[in-house]
Amino acid sequence: MKTLSISLLLSLFLSFNANATGSLEFLNARIPEAPPGAGVMAGYMEISNTTSKNIDIISVNSQSFKMVEMHQSKEVDGFAKMLPQKKLSIPANGKLILKSGSYHLMLIKPEKWFKHGDLIKLNFTLSNDTKISLDVNIKKTSSRAMKCAAGKCGGM
Ligand SMILES: [Cu+2]
Secondary structure, eight states: OHHHHHHHHHHHHHHHOSSBOSSEEEEEEEEEOOOTTOSEEEEEEEEEEOSSSOEEEEEEEOTTEEEEEEEEEEEETTEEEEEEESOEEEOTTOEEEEOTTSEEEEEEEESSOOOTTOEEEEEEEETTSOEEEEEEEEEOOOHHHHHHHTTOSOOO
16 A cells, blocks of 8 residues: 555645646746637646656646647648647656647636736646646737737747
8 A cells, every 4th residue: 555655645745836746847837918808818838747757638627717728739731720639748758848839728718808917727637647736827928929829820
């Protein structure tokens, strides 16, 4: 039963440490502010895997949004498209960067208008049965970045 108690301890530890969990580390997480009434917002961040095993993010949700999807922006036949992803894979001892024109979180139907300085809690479920909560700031940004946040720009 030694394994069990260690994983219990680990999950206690995880629940108090949003940013450094001993498995995934989140850097520079931000959600660009969108105009009032915008139906979607985007989440960007750098996710590092500090373990020697690949880790997948298998779902993301937030109380502040109706739905959170994992997307990849890609040019298909000359058009910028967003392809829904079933998971985001972070390689062992590697990282995945969520940014405009690439992988990102698509935050769908905000419950209200969120503006600069607001804090959004994102809940990640990982392939290793771990859950991580992360507080992410809404950040004011340029109009181009805002368009990108709404998925209306190509690769950048
Ligand atoms: Cu998207």
